Every structure is written in structure tokens, then in C-alpha cells.
Amino acid sequence: MLYSLSTGGKRIRPLLLIAVAGSYKPVNGEMYKLGAAIEMVHTYSLIHDDLPSMDNDDMRRGKPTNHKVYGEALAILAGDALLTESFSLLGNINEQELSPRDALYLTRRLTEASGATGMVGGQIADLEAENRGVTLAELEWIHRHKTAAMLKFAAEAGGVIGGAPPEDISLLRPFAEEVGIAFQIKDDILDVEGNESAIGKPVGSDENNGKSTYPSLLSLSEAKHKLRNHMEKAEHMLRSLSVPAPDLFSVLSYIEDRDR
Amino acid sequence: MLYSLSTGGKRIRPLLLIAVAGSYKPVNGEMYKLGAAIEMVHTYSLIHDDLPSMDNDDMRRGKPTNHKVYGEALAILAGDALLTESFSLLGNINEQELSPRDALYLTRRLTEASGATGMVGGQIADLEAENRGVTLAELEWIHRHKTAAMLKFAAEAGGVIGGAPPEDISLLRPFAEEVGIAFQIKDDILDVEGNESAIGKPVGSDENNGKSTYPSLLSLSEAKHKLRNHMEKAEHMLRSLSVPAPDLFSVLSYIEDRDR
Numbered sequence: 001m002l003y004s005l006s007t008g009g010k011r012i013r014p015l016l017l018i019a020v021a022g023s024y025k026p027v028n029g030e031m032y033k034l035g036a037a038i039e040m041v042h043t044y045s046l047i048h049d050d051l052p053s054m055d056n057d058d059m060r061r062g063k064p065t066n067h068k069v070y071g072e073a074l075a076i077l078a079g080d081a082l083l084t085e086s087f088s089l090l091g092n093i094n095e096q097e098l099s100p101r102d103a104l105y106l107t108r109r110l111t112e113a114s115g116a117t118g119m120v121g122g123q124i125a126d127l128e129a130e131n132r133g134v135t136l137a138e139l140e141w142i143h144r145h146k147t148a149a150m151l152k153f154a155a156e157a158g159g160v161i162g163g164a165p166p167e168d169i170s171l172l173r174p175f176a177e178e179v180g181i182a183f184q185i186k187d188d189i190l191d192v193e194g195n196e197s198a199i200g201k202p203v204g205s206d207e208n209n210g211k212s213t214y215p216s217l218l219s220l221s222e223a224k225h226k227l228r229n230h231m232e233k234a235e236h237m238l239r240s241l242s243v244p245a246p247d248l249f250s251v252l253s254y255i256e257d258r259d260r
Numbered sequence: 261m262l263y264s265l266s267t268g269g270k271r272i273r274p275l276l277l278i279a280v281a282g283s284y285k286p287v288n289g290e291m292y293k294l295g296a297a298i299e300m301v302h303t304y305s306l307i308h309d310d311l312p313s314m315d316n317d318d319m320r321r322g323k324p325t326n327h328k329v330y331g332e333a334l335a336i337l338a339g340d341a342l343l344t345e346s347f348s349l350l351g352n353i354n355e356q357e358l359s360p361r362d363a364l365y366l367t368r369r370l371t372e373a374s375g376a377t378g379m380v381g382g383q384i385a386d387l388e389a390e391n392r393g394v395t396l397a398e399l400e401w402i403h404r405h406k407t408a409a410m411l412k413f414a415a416e417a418g419g420v421i422g423g424a425p426p427e428d429i430s431l432l433r434p435f436a437e438e439v440g441i442a443f444q445i446k447d448d449i450l451d452v453e454g455n456e457s458a459i460g461k462p463v464g465s466d467e468n469n470g471k472s473t474y475p476s477l478l479s480l481s482e483a484k485h486k487l488r489n490h491m492e493k494a495e496h497m498l499r500s501l502s503v504p505a506p507d508l509f510s511v512l513s514y515i516e517d518r519d520r
Binding site: 001044048051053054071072073074076077079080081083084085087088090091092099100101103104105107108110111112114115116120123124127 | 261304308311313314331332333334336337339340341343344345347348350351352359360361363364365367368370371372374375376380383384387
């Protein structure tokens with residue numbers, strides 16, 4: 001569990017949560033607990049996705065994948081225990097910072113975002129799409145479930161623990177969905193024209209694996225145009241919030257301009 | 261998910277929960293929801309335990325195991341989604357029957373019972389014990405974590421949703437621990453002297469697989485003596501409850517006298 005949690009990564013989900021929550025009140029330890037819960041769910045999904053029966057990946061973030069180090073059985077169980085532990089963290093947040101009713105609401109939301117109706121559903125669609133071409137609509141469905149659902153949860157959770165007004169929370173969810181799709185388009189673009197040492201895997205791996213991506217379905221320049229389009233929608237929603245939220249604009253710039 | 265949920269089984273965990281809760285107030289649908297959550301956790305653990313990298317079992321309850329029907333990837337994901345769904349069910353229980361604070365308390369307890377400190381920890385110890393002899397103390401540690409922890413949770417959850425007084429709940433947990441160990445001893449005895457068509461697998465499979473069991477570590481008659489001993493402790497605790505609880509005595513008889 002610790003091995004995979006400590007291999008780094010962009011921590012984009014907790015980053016988003018903290019940036020949202022911190023827009024409404026000073027950042028505190030309970031917000032980090034909630035961010036850690038989200039990162040645990042993400043980490044469990046990576047461990048299971050990397051398994052031989054799924055994507056069969058040997059390396060992740062420049063290090064051997066969990067099952068390469070500990071074997072398949074322990075990798076499966078480490079993922080199971082990380083998923084379980086995430087609900088424990090969520091259930092252990094101080095009542096002063098998150099009421100039991102709100103904690104339970106976020107528990108339900110986390111199950112929707114991560115389970116059969118969210119991330120797991122997206123992974124199943126992704127596996128089924130592996131050996132055939134997909135349409136742009138199918139690709140988008142996969143990313144909305146596999147990636148964007150958890151980002152939406154992160155943004156909503158940040159709003160709830162930060163005490164954001166309901167009108168802001170109903171903007172933050174579609175905002176994070178735009179961020180999720182933009183994040184994935186950027187990933188696909190980096191796979192075409194990124195720097196190998198920065199992204200930590202060979203450029204062109206998607207094309208070599210026959211994976212459908214935004215550049216392959218649209219063209220590289222159309223993909224860049226689409227990225228900018230999602231960013232503009234996200235920026236527009238941020239400007240409609242009841243607070244200035246400069247950190248959230250920084251998160252957007254980071255996602256659009258990153259080189260890995 | 262539905263395939264494995266609907267293959268039957270003894271449903272001992274929800275049975276225990278309903279028998280406890282029903283000792284304090286009329287049984288209602290919200291209690292069944294909680295029981296279903298526990299059965300989902302149990303079912304996910306069976307799907308993952310049966311995988312080729314774990315116990316590599318082809319049959320379960322007289323039917324092909326999940327990965328034999330759907331493949332390893334979908335079996336892993338079905339388990340993941342069942343675990344996730346269990347927390348959703350728990351978080352969706354009507355507030356009139358279970359307060360948000362109590363629901364959150366049970367969420368924490370469920371994570372302790374099922375995660376690294378409970379069931380998953382027991383499974384890891386069980387895997388590590390596979391190719392060596394274990395002592396009676398080690399065998400008991402495995403069963404306390406792998407089996408008894410979830411039975412304890414079932415009993416406590418039944419007490420909480422039934423509105424049992426705190427003194428009763430602090431009896432129900434050790435009661436269920438005795439039940440869990442007794443359940444396992446009975447399983448081991450059935451593997452020695454059970455009826456093949458009733459238990460649905462060949463008699464003597466533990467011995468043939470070189471598995472340490474209560475009869476192999478103690479002798480068959482000593483194991484039977486130990487079973488009775490745990491039953492007497494459990495009966496004693498039931499008699500100390502503030503309510504009569506005849507259904508819980510029935511659960512005890514069922515566990516001791518069952519032929520499968």
C-alpha cells in the first residue's frame with residue numbers, strides 16, 4: 001500500500017480538492033485527510049489497472065508496478081485495502097470540519113464516482129475498447145467515467161468541506177468535468193509531441209499500442225483546439241464563482257502547460 | 261456482480277445481523293440493506309480469493325467461479341465494484357432507522373473489519389501460511405481476522421440498527437467472535453467427516469491440500485470439544501443480554517448442527 005502511494009505522481013485530484021476548499025476557508029488538516037482518501041482510491045485503481053490480466057504494465061511513474069515487486073496476489077489485496085482505507089479516512093474526518101451528514105453524503109458520492117457507475121465502469125469500457133477502434137463519443141464516455149468522475153468528486157468534496165455555497169458547488173462539478181476531459185486530451189497530446197525524459201515513457205506509445213486518442217481521432221491541431229475549448233469553458237465557470245479562486249486558475253494553467 | 265451475489269451460500273453474516281437487530285425491534289427493510297452491504301463485502305472477498313494468483317479455485321458453491329465465467333479482469337473489477345457498492349448501501353440507509361452519525365460509525369467499523377486490519381490482513385496471513393505448517397495460535401489469528409472480524413461487525417451493526425443498549429453491544433462483539441471461530445472449526449470438521457453431496461466439495465480436500473486445520477492440529481475429538489467450548493461461551497453471553505433473543509440461539513444451533 002505504501003509503496004504505490006509513495007511513488008509520486010501529479011496528485012491532481014487532491015490538488016484540485018485543496019485548491020477548491022482553500023478558496024473558501026483556510027486550508028486545514030481535515031482537507032488533506034479527504035484529499036488522501038481520494039488519492040488512495042486513485043492509487044488502488046492504478047494498481048489493479050496495471051495487473052497482467054488488465055493493462056499488463058511493468059512500469060508506472062518510472063518504477064516497477066506493484067505486482068512486479070510484490071506479486072499479483074499482494075497487489076490485488078493492496079488495492080482492495082487502499083479502497084477500503086479511503087472510506088475509513090473519509091469516516092474519520094473531524095465533525096467540526098465536516099458534519100456526519102455531509103461525510104455520509106460524500107461517502108455516497110465517492111461510491112458513485114469510483115464504482116460501477118463511475119471509474120470501474122469506465123475501466124470496463126476501456127478494456128472492451130482495447131482491440132477495436134472507438135468513436136470520439138465512445139472515447140469521451142470512457143474518459144468521463146474513468147477520469148472525470150473522480151475529478152468531479154474531488155471538486156465537489158472540496159466545495160463541501162470548504163463550506164462553498166450550493167450555487168458554487170453546482171458550478172464546480174461541470175467545471176471539474178471540463179478539467180477532466182482537458183487533462184486527458186493534454187495526456188494524449190504529450191504522447192505525440194512530449195519529451196520522453198519528462199513524461200517517463202516513450203513518445204508514441206499510444207499509437208504503437210493501437211490506442212484511440214484525441215489526436216488520432218481528430219488530428220493534432222484539432223485536439224489542441226479542443227483542449228483550449230474545454231479550458232475556456234472551465235475558466236468561464238470559475239469566473240462565475242462567488243469567490244476569486246486564483247489557485248483554481250493556477251490548476252488550469254498547470255494542466256494546460258505541463259510537460260509531463 | 262450479480263452472478264456471484266446470486267450463487268447462494270449460507271448468508272451467515274446477514275443472518276446474524278438480522279437475528280441481532282430483530283431481537284430489539286421489528287425487522288425492516290433498512291436492516292436488510294445493511295445485511296446486503298455485508299454480504300457484498302463477503303462476496304467481493306470470495307471473488308478475489310478464488311483468483312488464479314490467490315487460491316486458484318475453479319468452483320464455488322457448485323458453480324464456476326467468477327473469473328472462470330467472465331475472465332480475470334472482469335472478476336477483479338466486479339469485486340472492486342461490490343466492495344464500493346457496499347459503502348453506498350450503508351450510506352443510503354434511511355436516517356430514521358440509522359442516524360448519519362451511527363452510519364458513519366458503522367462505515368468506520370466496516371473498514372476496520374474488512375480492510376488491512378481485518379479480513380484482508382487475514383487473507384494475507386493465510387496466503388503466507390499456505391506452504392508451511394502453522395501453529396494453533398497462528399491458525400486462530402488467521403480465522404479471527406479473515407472470518408470472525410466480519411461476523412463481529414455483523415453482530416455490532418445489528419445491535420446499532422436495532423437500537424440495542426451499549427452493554428448488549430459490548431457483549432455481542434465477543435459473542436460473534438466465538439461464533440466466528442466455532443463456524444470455522446465446524447467447517448474443518450465437515451471437511452473430515454461431512455457428506456460430499458451436502459458440502460459440495462470432496463471430503464478430505466483440506467488434508468489433500470496440506471492445509472492446517474483444527475482436526476489436523478488437535479485431533480478430531482479435540483476439535484469437537486473445542487467447538488462445544490466456544491458454543492458454551494457464546495450461549496453464556498447470549499443469556500446475559502437484556503432481551504431473550506431466541507433467534508440468536510437458533511443461529512448457534514444452526515452453526516453447530518449444519519451438515520454443509
